Amino acid sequence: MYFRQCNLSQGVLSINASKSERLDYGSTHKELVQACAAGDRKAQFELYRLYSQAMYNICLRMLNDQEDAEDLLQQSFIDVFLKLDSFRFESSIGAWIKRIVVNNCINFLKKRRLTIQSLDDERMGGFSENPDDDLHESHLGVKEVKNAISQLPDGYRVVFTLYMFEGYDHKEIADILNITEATSKSQYSRAKKKLRELLGGRKYAGA
Incomplete structure (x- = not known):
């Protein structure tokens, strides 16, 4: 994997x-x-x-x-x-x-009508995949993280899963989902933002 x-x-x-x-x-x-x-x-x-x-x-x-x-x-x-x-x-x-x-x-x-919004469809700020944007590091518990991922909207979860777990880059994800590379990156960024909210800023011991 x-x-x-x-x-x-x-x-x-x-x-x-x-x-x-x-x-x-x-x-x-x-x-x-x-x-x-x-x-x-x-x-x-x-x-x-x-x-x-x-x-x-x-x-x-x-x-x-x-x-x-x-x-x-x-x-x-x-x-x-x-x-x-x-x-x-x-x-x-x-x-x-x-x-x-x-x-x-x-x-x-x-x-099932998977919805992935185009980057152009939402007037949102830029996204970043720079690890330095995240200042505090700790290991998160597996169960808590999996539960949070399961609560992501389908579009966020699919892009996050393909990139994070299955090893596809954003160009490959764009080809698979018939979206733009920028949209794939934005969905991934929004998935991370949503995960932060779902995890509530709590720190978990690593598994």
């Missing part, structure tokens, strides 16, 4: 990946993938076992609903197995699966 450090005004968001998410995104698992594409059910189960928990966590972070996350996970792996013939081993299989999962989550949210 990719992770960025996010400085908030009253602390540093620091959530480590669980063992189930520490995947080898550098591996194509070529023999396993070829066996899956050939219809080997044991190989398909093994690929699912390797990546399902991490992909479920992505779904849950993006959709903020356990049942929706479970449904999207199953649909995503159906898509994975149907599309395996198109995988050309030019990237890791984990990154390829993750892109399918992320795209499915985005499509689901768009059907």
